[in-house]
Amino acid sequence: MIYAGVDVGGMSIKCCLATEKGEILAKDSFKTEKDLTCAGMAEQTAACIKSLAAKAQVAESEIVAVGMGIPGTVDGKKGMIVYSNNIRMDHAPIVKEMKKHFACPVYVENDANAAAVGEAVFGAAKGLNDVLLITLGTGVGTGIIANGRMITGKGGTGAEGGHTMIRMNGEPCTCGNRGCYEAYASATALLRQTERMVQRRPDSLLARLWAERGRSGRVPFDAAKAGDPAGLKVVRDYVKYVAAGLQGMVNIFRPDVVLIGGGISNQGDYFISSVSRRLNHIVFGAGINPRVKVRAAELKNDAGLLGAVALAVKGANA
Amino acid sequence: MIYAGVDVGGMSIKCCLATEKGEILAKDSFKTEKDLTCAGMAEQTAACIKSLAAKAQVAESEIVAVGMGIPGTVDGKKGMIVYSNNIRMDHAPIVKEMKKHFACPVYVENDANAAAVGEAVFGAAKGLNDVLLITLGTGVGTGIIANGRMITGKGGTGAEGGHTMIRMNGEPCTCGNRGCYEAYASATALLRQTERMVQRRPDSLLARLWAERGRSGRVPFDAAKAGDPAGLKVVRDYVKYVAAGLQGMVNIFRPDVVLIGGGISNQGDYFISSVSRRLNHIVFGAGINPRVKVRAAELKNDAGLLGAVALAVKGANA
Numbered sequence: 001m002i003y004a005g006v007d008v009g010g011m012s013i014k015c016c017l018a019t020e021k022g023e024i025l026a027k028d029s030f031k032t033e034k035d036l037t038c039a040g041m042a043e044q045t046a047a048c049i050k051s052l053a054a055k056a057q058v059a060e061s062e063i064v065a066v067g068m069g070i071p072g073t074v075d076g077k078k079g080m081i082v083y084s085n086n087i088r089m090d091h092a093p094i095v096k097e098m099k100k101h102f103a104c105p106v107y108v109e110n111d112a113n114a115a116a117v118g119e120a121v122f123g124a125a126k127g128l129n130d131v132l133l134i135t136l137g138t139g140v141g142t143g144i145i146a147n148g149r150m151i152t153g154k155g156g157t158g159a160e161g162g163h164t165m166i167r168m169n170g171e172p173c174t175c176g177n178r179g180c181y182e183a184y185a186s187a188t189a190l191l192r193q194t195e196r197m198v199q200r201r202p203d204s205l206l207a208r209l210w211a212e213r214g215r216s217g218r219v220p221f222d223a224a225k226a227g228d229p230a231g232l233k234v235v236r237d238y239v240k241y242v243a244a245g246l247q248g249m250v251n252i253f254r255p256d257v258v259l260i261g262g263g264i265s266n267q268g269d270y271f272i273s274s275v276s277r278r279l280n281h282i283v284f285g286a287g288i289n290p291r292v293k294v295r296a297a298e299l300k301n302d303a304g305l306l307g308a309v310a311l312a313v314k315g316a317n318a
Numbered sequence: 319m320i321y322a323g324v325d326v327g328g329m330s331i332k333c334c335l336a337t338e339k340g341e342i343l344a345k346d347s348f349k350t351e352k353d354l355t356c357a358g359m360a361e362q363t364a365a366c367i368k369s370l371a372a373k374a375q376v377a378e379s380e381i382v383a384v385g386m387g388i389p390g391t392v393d394g395k396k397g398m399i400v401y402s403n404n405i406r407m408d409h410a411p412i413v414k415e416m417k418k419h420f421a422c423p424v425y426v427e428n429d430a431n432a433a434a435v436g437e438a439v440f441g442a443a444k445g446l447n448d449v450l451l452i453t454l455g456t457g458v459g460t461g462i463i464a465n466g467r468m469i470t471g472k473g474g475t476g477a478e479g480g481h482t483m484i485r486m487n488g489e490p491c492t493c494g495n496r497g498c499y500e501a502y503a504s505a506t507a508l509l510r511q512t513e514r515m516v517q518r519r520p521d522s523l524l525a526r527l528w529a530e531r532g533r534s535g536r537v538p539f540d541a542a543k544a545g546d547p548a549g550l551k552v553v554r555d556y557v558k559y560v561a562a563g564l565q566g567m568v569n570i571f572r573p574d575v576v577l578i579g580g581g582i583s584n585q586g587d588y589f590i591s592s593v594s595r596r597l598n599h600i601v602f603g604a605g606i607n608p609r610v611k612v613r614a615a616e617l618k619n620d621a622g623l624l625g626a627v628a629l630a631v632k633g634a635n636a
Binding site for chain 1: 391401448462471473475476477478479481483484485486493494495558562565566570571572573574603604606607
């Protein structure tokens with residue numbers, strides 16, 4: 001069985017063909033045009049998938065389903081992009097447009113939700129019914145599966161855990177509110193927190209690495225691992241912020257596993273186990289209820305594509 | 319079709335017989351004994367239901383199912399009370415004990431979850447699939463239905479939205495953490511906030527009513543409605559707190575409706591519409607996404623019993 005996956009981003013649109021086990025047979029990408037229309041995106045995507053099929057010697061009729069992960073508010077039931085800032089589209093009937101090029105079913109969802117399905121089908125949460133994935137990047141994405149089903153909210157407007165208020169009247173957020181989780185726990189926020197500490201401790205190892213290696217989320221971790229007090233303070237506070245936003249979601253969902261994805265999850269066990277300790281200290285019923293499992297997400301570079309493939313596999317086998 | 323509902327509380331245990339439409343045919347209650355055992359509770363409950371059946375001239379064989387709402391961590395799948403502080407029980411196989419007295423199925427859930435099911439079956443959310451209920455009382459209870467199913471978390475340990483941190487390092491909470499939603503938005507918290515204001519403004523109408531009528535959640539509302547600045551300040555801040563904790567949950571679930579229950583919801587539209595305005599100002603995508611509907615819960619005095627009956631109706635017809 002062959003499935004197609006499409007990972008739509010603001011910079012590029014990636015396509016692949018894969019098996020039901022998530023083995024990628026062929027992949028390619030094209031640039032996201034500035035004035036992309038919905039029909040144009042469907043046409044370019046279909047052409048890309050069809051050329052992949054030719055390359056991999058797969059007949060088009062062998063493609064069982066297409067899955068697409070799209071940033072923004074996506075109404076999977078209606079097959080619509082309700083609103084996407086990244087690709088500048090709203091009320092775009094993407095499934096209808098895709099169906100002009102494919103006879104098989106096409107499934108669309110928000111990309112963070114698709115990533116959670118990807119981990120549940122192919123990755124660190126394989127076979128689990130209750131999964132909470134946070135992706136720490138430019139923002140904080142959340143993908144949630146409860147009782148085996150995605151939490152998408154009415155018309156796809158939910159699953160925006162990155163905009164949970166963790167500190168009333170706190171840091172300003174890109175969404176216009178103050179104190180959002182994302183304003184404290186995104187990679188962007190970590191850079192801002194590091195910059196502030198560098199200003200305060202210009203003689204620290206942190207400040208030296210920041211100057212030598214440039215602004216990167218790795219710098220505070222490298223400084224902390226070397227025992228630098230300024231680096232340790234930045235990382236400890238950041239861990240507290242990451243755990244603070246997880247706490248509310250975990251109290252509600254108590255999932256089988258909490259997965260952390262995005263670039264910062266590459267800091268590995270040093271970071272993940274710190275978050276786990278802090279989270280298990282502040283969740284409701286700590287010491288009475290079983291500990292919450294926290295793991296790094298497994299699907300790395302192909303997480304977006306495999307999330308989209310997982311949507312297709314899940315949809316076709318529902 | 320006749321169903322039995324049982325509302326277990328720390329003070330009393332209420333039982334009823336009702337139709338599938340939620341019409342209560344007969345009800346009674348007995349005191350929650352201090353040293354209640356699981357077997358003892360099942361025996362007393364069964365006796366109460368059987369005497370109600372005799373009173374209402376219903377044959378025991380006509381009872382299709384029994385539903386029970388129980389405070390604390392309840393594992394509905396296993397039919398166990400995992401941990402309940404209010405009735406001092408843990409790892410209690412309540413369904414197994416109840417089955418010694420009844421041939422029909424017995425369903426148990428946490429009482430806040432049962433209340434949400436009650437509203438979805440008989441009350442303000444009738445027929446809706448995605449419902450978020452908060453109950454503002456001694457604490458803040460949350461009951462959530464998403465995709466038509468209760469969110470209970472692993473082993474019934476979830477749905478504890480009252481312990482979402484809304485202010486890091488904030489007010490101490492009974493759970494041992496700081497800054498929990500419950501520490502700001504419960505009726506108990508409102509009394510504390512009022513008390514503080516009374517100390518600061520001893521000459522206010524608020525202080526006078528507080529002295530004359532005693533410590534009650536109605537006092538700040540009465541003072542606010544009379545235009546007293548101290549009362550207005552207490553109520554406005556309280557509305558902000560109630561909305562702050564709802565914000566994170568609404569961003570994730572985007573339910574069909576948010577219901578507010580508990581004594582404070584009796585303040586009616588004055589309170590509910592203030593919470594709605596504030597919430598719709600701070601949710602993600604305000605102005606882009608459709609407004610969030612906020613309503614008072616409909617099931618008042620019999621909310622616990624009808625929640626339990628709804629569990630039985632839903633279970634028997636699943």
